[in-house]
Amino acid sequence: ELLTKFLKEDVFIDAEEEFVLELVTKWVDAKKEERMEYLLPLLRLVRLPLMDIESLEMIPSELLKWPEIQDAVEEAKHYNNNIPAQSLCRGERFKSRGAKPSVVMFTFSVETCAVTYQHIDTGARCHEELASSGLEAEFDSSSTVKVGNFLYRTGGYDDIVCSSVHVHRYNPRYRNWIQLADMNQPRVSHGLCASEDRIFAIGGIDHTVGEFGDEDAILSSVEVYDVRENQWQSLTDLPTGSYNQAAAYDDDCIYVSGGISADPFDSIPMSTVWKYSIQQMVWQPRTDMLYNRQGHSMTALDGKLYVFGGYTLGDNQPSHVFRDCLNSEVYDIGTDQWTEIRTIPETFSHVMRSVGLWNRTFFLFGGGSLHKYHVDE
Template sequence: MAASNPQKEEEELDDMKLFDEIMIAPHKIKYINPRYKKVNAKMYDYKCDIKLSVGGSNFKAHREVLMQASDYFSAMFSHDMLEKEQDVIELLEMSPNGFTLLLDYFYHGHVTLNPDSIEDVLEAARFFQVDWVVEVCCDYLVHQLSIDNYQTVLQLADKYQLGDLRGDIFRFLGLNVMRLSEEKDFFLNFDRELLTKFLKEDVFVEADEEFVLELITNWVSAKPEERQEYLLPLVRLVRFPLMDADSLSGIHGDLLKWPEVADAVEEAKHYANDIAGQSLFRGPQFMSRGARPTVAMLIFTPDYCTVTYYDIDSGARCQEELAFSGEESQFEFSSIARVGNFLYRSGGYDERVCSSALVYRYNPRYRNWIQLASMAQPRVSHAMCASEDQIFVFGGIEHTVGDIGDEDKILSSAEVYNVRDNVWQDLPELPAGSYNQAASYSDGNVYISGGISADPFDSVPMCTLWRYDIQNRSWHNQRDMLYSRQRHSMTTVGNKLYVFGGYTAANAGPTEVFKDCFSNEVFDIETNQWTEIRPIPETFGHVMRTVGVWNGRFFLFGGGSLHSYYIDEDRMEYGDYVGLSVQKIAVLDVAFPT
């Protein structure tokens, strides 16, 4: 990864910081603008040149201070408005309390908020167009009042055109609900509508699902006479499959009296016990709260294992270190495929630098890999793809280390993994042994393109496209690609196969066999035709063969950066720098705080 400068990053964060805050008392906060230029002169000194009558109260001030602090006063005193020449300006329908607190900001760069003053300050800040004060009022409403006065917050947001603050409230609650639940009278004051919408909203929660169930039962127990009728509707919102087997067995019998709850718990127990088949369970109840489409960029070295998550919608990024087993140093030469919301990895090199038959599955919820049934054939640099419930591997290389040296065998064998049964079975062999191919599944068929062949009569690399008919267990030759390539990617979208990047034959002398292939193409399965699409700009640099796709948008990695290709627009877009050592990339639904 690129080297970072912690001191510089901290300074940049400070520059971007909107406010500092001081807790004066519970629900009483002083917000300070760190970039505000304070006024040295005291308020009400002899240099005051304007009087304001606000709701029957009188205030002295300086025109220059008011003009610098507020666009409203700047316009008033700079243009031919009636008030420009007046010594006294009347603002009859405004709260004096709100104006007093706003003057503190005009002169000193801070404002103090509490439940009694928040609406008055909002009214004044909106009237005088003071955006910073409006922003800190929103922060106060979300962080201080949302739990106890959810309806009041929404009413104020609507009245003063603050936008919909519910998303901010849900995110704040998700990150802080465990801490907040420890405060006195939390369960007594927690608004029912807020609790219900919070559980319905798919938002990241910094707590396990066991706590969510406990949150519901404690809330009902705080006022059982009033809240008992809401217990079942709230329990319906619990995602029982996110609980472990022991917790599921310990669920109180009072909740299991409802057949639908008992059925949901039984389903969750089946999910918890069916380790190998978990990727086949589909539905929101099996997804982590707040999981959203994310590009996962995996990095494995002899010293560390990390994954960088890139939120597709927001662009937010999070990097985490994974558990290290010592077997990941040759991760680049293994292959990956996605089933459900799990990532499967097969082959690669073992600790002896021999081809491995091991298979692992990555769970983005727990951020861990577990070992599954091994392939019959150890292999590296092989093709791998998946259907809804099966994983296919083709070809590759069996690399062995013996007494007389290393030996490479180009493989023609193929296997299929049944996810439900955790079992591998042999498939008919490839038409010719090959490696560094790309594979993709579509409607009962698997397509294999390019790679390097063991057949001396094939081009190096190949431009072939083969189709494997799963039902009939037969291979069929399709129209060749427009470009020969190896270590590329091929991905199915609809009834088309999109091929990106990789390497093609070099035109130079014998020392340079391959070069980057910047040409891309798409195969129409129905017409058996290839069409060239937007090439990869050469400024992208080396483009890895791995690619993720989501909602008509491909994610390509090259030159240390993540780039995008938009299918409908046939358009490439430069992306952000993420580091040169990314080895695999996939699109998963991942939950992490932003």
């Protein structure tokens, strides 16, 4: 009973999952006749996907006499072998023991990559530097999105300051980055959003360095990444190219708001909102936002889109082209209406475009601090 309770309580263990399996089998073997009946219930508590492929291959045949354990081992092997699709696997058995919900912030510079964690329930915070990937400069200017318990980043500037096609995924268990299939189009300052199993890259800039200097092409192209297949496919172009827009996914539709347009007749920044039906493959205009903005966040929750931060048009002084947009708003998808919500305090300064969401609470970073917005309050 104590061993069962220990494995069910989901506490941190400073050991690999192979140790847990060995602990179970040795405990049963110590008094095999009287403990054999407990073996199957205990094996069900072993998180086989956390074991490496070599260890899975070496599991004794006597443990595989139960069909459900055979199936669990095969599932674990598939999880280890199909690395790009790991973010689609949900459930406790795929999580490290003792893992807790946290807000995670990455800091990139030319030489370092650091990560700060803040435990959501207790507020406890820790900071660590990660091993260099050699791509810190590129990461700094890329777009990011979460699928499952993994972070994806796309595009950015490469080492010669051209837009990149590269895509990487961060694994919080091993705290490392792996490279995935490249996008079809190099892009930076683009919109990025995700469903349960797909990632959508929208617009942005293709910045190149040529013989006669730098050139920027504002993109209208849109593409989708299939997490399961690890490949990109083109979708219908935006009606007008744009960059620094925000994107969100809800109910098989993509929503894009704001940004800076390739059309010189559009306002700078825009308040425009577009809806893309993935089934019908068409873009439709929706009601404009209440505020023109670019570099903002837009997050879907319960049939609504919450918009925070970004930059809006400055005052009439030549040096004030843009200023921080402290006005917040929410869009009701069903009624196609925008409503203003609580303004961001001026002390927050500029709110970054990466926003976290957990249990109906938004986490925003601005002015050197982490802030919360409670939807129900």
